[in-house]
Amino acid sequence: MRRVVLTAALFAAATAFAQQPPAAPAKARSMQEILDASAPADWRDLDPANTLYLELDSGRVVIELAPHAAPEHVANIRALAKGRYWDGLSINRAQDNFVVQWGDPAEEEAKRKPLGEAKARLPAEFTFGAKGAPFDRLPDVDGWAPEVGFSAGFPAARDPRRGIAWLAHCYGAVGAGRDVAPDSSNGSELYVVIGQSPRQLDRNITVVGRVVHGIERLSVLPRGTGPLGFYEKAEQRVPIRSIRLGSELPAGERLPLQALRTDTALFAELVESRRNRRDAWYQTPAGHIDLCNVPLPVREKPTKQ
Amino acid sequence: MRRVVLTAALFAAATAFAQQPPAAPAKARSMQEILDASAPADWRDLDPANTLYLELDSGRVVIELAPHAAPEHVANIRALAKGRYWDGLSINRAQDNFVVQWGDPAEEEAKRKPLGEAKARLPAEFTFGAKGAPFDRLPDVDGWAPEVGFSAGFPAARDPRRGIAWLAHCYGAVGAGRDVAPDSSNGSELYVVIGQSPRQLDRNITVVGRVVHGIERLSVLPRGTGPLGFYEKAEQRVPIRSIRLGSELPAGERLPLQALRTDTALFAELVESRRNRRDAWYQTPAGHIDLCNVPLPVREKPTKQ
Incomplete structure (x- = not known):
């Protein structure tokens, strides 16, 4: 008799707190059954030109970039990767229940690694125009935004009155660290959310993508003991072997990753299977x-389907 | 120029998504300023009889138990600790963005460690009566429950119509693993939330307390690669040196921990300082x-105040 908490690592109403959750459909499928029944068209291939491979001694972390949400930052990040900017730099910060962050640890401007072809300063891209932007809306209430859902597969929010949308700080979100000035980020300092969704950062900093593979290589890193979780000693920093765009890697070194589409009936069924869990437990x-509890499955493309 | 994401590890509207956040008060204090201005009466001492010390090779994790929410489970956990039940057992599961869990790794009932004076089965304590139970309500909307707030200092929810309350699965929540039968838990298998709040577990399993110190010793553990994040090999399990009640430890070995009270004007100001961040960033x-983003500060009692 092994007592377990049933899995929710991949988790999946309309109104705040349904007093009476809807009766179970005659045959409610589990998430696994839904995924097993998925068709090739339910998945989309990641674009290698917008996929980052972060190589650590412990292995690989893969990030999908979101050019529709932060075009200038994504362009700069691509330039930084092409210029091998991060190779030999390090993860410098791990703050429990918040973020892991990497970049150039040098404090003094003069000692910082040159950015090469990349720009030193970019406009803030905290939000983007909602008009024409993809948005697969969730019916569920949210305290942080008038509407939430998925934009091109990324957790997102929308304010129809203002005509703006933005990517949301869920677990695995990747953002561009900045100073006090809103336009002080350039994508060279990136952070990943490894704790309870810090949605107060939404609309305050530029989100550039999300981790789609290997986040546990970041979430287990020793927490820094300095202010804000920075490592206090240089030897505590975690070396970055390289960061590359998938499009720069030989095809054989890329992972053939696919993300489940969020604009399908199958995805809606998957969300409902997590909104109202119907298993015996x-x-x-x-x-x-x-x-931020909705699962966004990623898989390696099957060799035959 | 070090770009950082400003701290939110200790994070702090009445309606869903205030379109116009209230204007800043003339002098909005930061969380640190509020804590610095706190009086001794703003803090409460943890009760050593309801405090668990989990000792790992990496150090100490301290848990505050919630007897008002789960009296039978807490009584059983106290009996298990007094009987040295967990000493020499292990952490057997670490599932990314979900939970860490410990107990007896033996699969077969016959090989499991005897529970001693503790009971093998307890009634489900998924909820408790709201009448008379402490509840410091947050005005903020929540999708999972009609009301949320803090009950005796623990993140909690309440349904006035049904007259019930329950502890919420926020980061650091400690619960009692169970099998499919609702009354199959006894507190010998405990889990801690180390990821995005899995609130779908609320009202489905018994929450017994929360981690108040040292959670980073759990959140950095290597993730298990078996189903549900269980470690696949015995040598991967993390040994438990001991679990003791504070009241069983010599006074000099206890930490003099205090938690910020949640029923004070100071706490309400602290929450507002996190709801609407007023710093320049x-x-x-x-x-x-x-x-689950509200900070619940814990400190060591000052030697003089």
């Missing part, structure tokens, strides 16, 4: 799901 | 805070 289906 | 205060 659950006594009380929640009748709600938070944006 | 933030461009757009959120006008909202999620239950």
